[in-house]
Amino acid sequence: MVNADATEPQSGEPGEHEEAAAAVEAVPGIGLTYVIGRWVLAPLARMLYRPRIEGRENFPRKGAVILASNHLSFIDSFVIPMASPRPVRFLAKSSYFDGTGFRGWLSREFFYAAGAFPVRRGAGQAALDALDQQKKMLDAGWSTALYPEGTRSLDGRLYKGRTGVAFLALQTGAPVIPVGLIGTSEIMPVGAKFPRLRPRVTVRFGEPLDLSHHGSADSGRARRNATDEIMAAIHALSGQELAGAYNEAPPQNAVERIKQALPHERR
Secondary structure, eight states: OOOTTTOOOOTTOTTHHHHHHHHHHHSTTOHHHHHHIIIIIHHHHHHHHOOEEEOGGGSOSSSOEEEEEOOOSTTHHHHHHHHSSSOOBEEEEGGGTOOOHHHHHHHHHHHHHTTEEEEOOSSTHHHHHHHHHHHHHHHTTOEEEEOTTSSOOSSSOBOOOOTHHHHHHHHHOOOEEEEEEESHHHHSOTTOSSOOSOSOOEEEEOOOBOOGGGOOTTOHHHHHHHHHHHHHHHHHHHOOOBOOSOOOOOOOSHHHHHHHHSOOOOO
16 A cells, blocks of 8 residues: 555656646647646645545556545545546536636636536436546546445445446446545535645545456446445445445425335436
């Protein structure tokens, strides 16, 4: 295991500059913003917060890879790229990019600097569009981060994983690196506007998982079993109490209550 106190990632590691250049070319308008975020803001954040980072040697230096993490705080999507030895992409709500005026510009540039790309959030077609966008990232050889739980855990427990991450892994053949985040909810609890400087967070990268033995991405059983393997690996890293249920928002009407009661696959 590697601790961030002793060894910081070097900007010249093999494949990092090439992948970053590909990202800049693929997404017009984020070139300078992304460079500043990756090679200026991220090192400053590591100096300020001094995160404990374990298992960085498990991260492949090249090629498509999926990071599957527990989700405790809004800042998780910034902590993971900050701790990773190569650029990591993630999808963020399109509303963060659609604002107007100075605040809208600041929000948009901030998320671009972190490696985020806009996506419509929701179920149905929106969820399928998000999976398709992440598949394109993986087909391009990028690393992308997902939260199998779907949304933040408000009580600190680890919830059952949805099968979208397994679908991507089985469809693309990309390895999955389980990630365990510890302490991010204490730095920025739900409802907080700004992160605290203490306590220190811990980021644990597990060994890559090859899920191909579970079967085809078209098989619901294969997706479910692969997802359960991912969640077991995340649990081993995070040490959270298991919730044994899906992390779903309370139903707002009778139709939503019926949908949640009926058996269905949560992607």
